[in-house]
Amino acid sequence: MLPRRALGQQLRKMRERNDMSQAAAARVAETSPQTYGRLEDGLVTKVTDLVLNALSNAFRATDEERRLLLDLAVEIRTTTASGAGWWRAYSDAIAQGFDHYLALEEAATWVTSWQTTVVPGLLQTREYRRALTWALLPNGSPAEVERQLDLVTERQNSLEREGFRFEALLYESVIRRRVGSSSVISEQIGHLLELSEAPGVEIRVVPFGEANPVGLVANSFVLFSFPPLPTSRLGTPPVAYMEGLTGGLYVERDAEVSRFSREASLIRRVALSPMASRDLMLRALKEFGS
Structure with missing residues (x-):
């Protein structure tokens, strides 16, 4: 998906530089404005060298x-030929849109x-995930819940990927909030303690006593x-994501x-240092176990 995003961003930059509308660009590409819009948005759309050369001419590339x-x-x-993602x-x-x-x-x-x-x-x-899933899907079947759990387990293989880094910044309420039974949250905190020593994983907690409300305004x-990108070496801008009750919001514009x-x-x-965060989690673990 990264090459598609990079292509869409490059086309948008060139089109806007020439004060051309998406509708005009769609006419050059001999497609609908909706399909051309998907191209600039980095979504799956058929694209040929003939179309790209025509757009290059129109955009004075x-x-x-x-x-x-x-x-x-x-x-x-090349990416398409290598096959679809494991989540298929x-x-x-998978909830609608979460495949993105x-x-x-x-x-x-x-x-x-x-x-x-x-x-x-x-x-x-x-x-822990099971308790959350039953809360979100109270009328779901055991089979549906197990599929949700299998999906999360499969996702967690990313932590073993070479060169992958995961930084968890947690407000203390995440550690203190009971999800499921005491044994469930105790196991979860123990798992966080174990992962905090894994290469590529950093867990830091913002304590309740921190007077600065940084982060609380932004929510999760x-x-x-x-x-x-491997061939073009083009840098790919970061993406932000916020989850809401009716779906997720993806933010891609640089300023945002x-x-x-x-x-x-x-x-x-x-946030506390990783070591001080471990100490806080250990105290919470003892409290849930008492």
């Missing part, structure tokens, strides 16, 4: 820009998750950062993503 578009098209075809096998368990989140998570090399209510999915135990969010990046930096300033 330099030779370098034209080569970049064609290189990105090669990367898209769990399509029955899974694709971002799979492509990212660094994920920062600021959470004020629950443990991030990549760090959840199966029983996730930041995805990506490596350069920068606000989330700044917020994450401010949260890091007031």
Whole structure:
């Protein structure tokens, strides 16, 4: 999906530079404005070298820009030929639109998750997730719940991926809130303690006693950062995600993503160190076990 996003962003930049509307660009590409809009949004859309050359002419592209578009098209075809993402096998368990989140998570090399209510999915135990899932799907069948749990377990393989870094910034309420029984939350905190020593995983807690309300205004969010594309070496801008009751919001515009990046930096300033965060989790573990 990264080459598609990069191609769409490059086309948008060139089109806007020429004060051309999407409708006009769609006429050049001999397609509908809706289909062209999907192309700029980085969504799955058929794209040919003939179309890209026509758009390059219309956008007065330099030779370098034209080569970049064609290189990105090669990367898209290569990625498509390598097969669909692993999550396709769990399509029955994935909420509408969440496959986009899974694709971002799979492509990212660094994920920062600021959470004020629950443990991030990549760090959840199966029983903690089970308690959450039954709360969200009170009328679901046991089979549906198990599929949801299998999906989360499969996602957690990302933590073993070479070069992948996961940064969890947690408000203390995440540690203190009982989800399920005492044994469930105790197991979950123990799992966090274990993961906090794993390579590529950093867990830091913002304590209740912190006077600065940084992060609480922004609520929970996730930041995805990506490596350069392998062939073109084009850098891929980060993406922010916020989950809501009716679905997730993906933020991709540079100015808006920068606000989330700044917020994450401010949260890091007031969060406890990894070692002090471990001490806090150990105290919470003893309290739940008493």
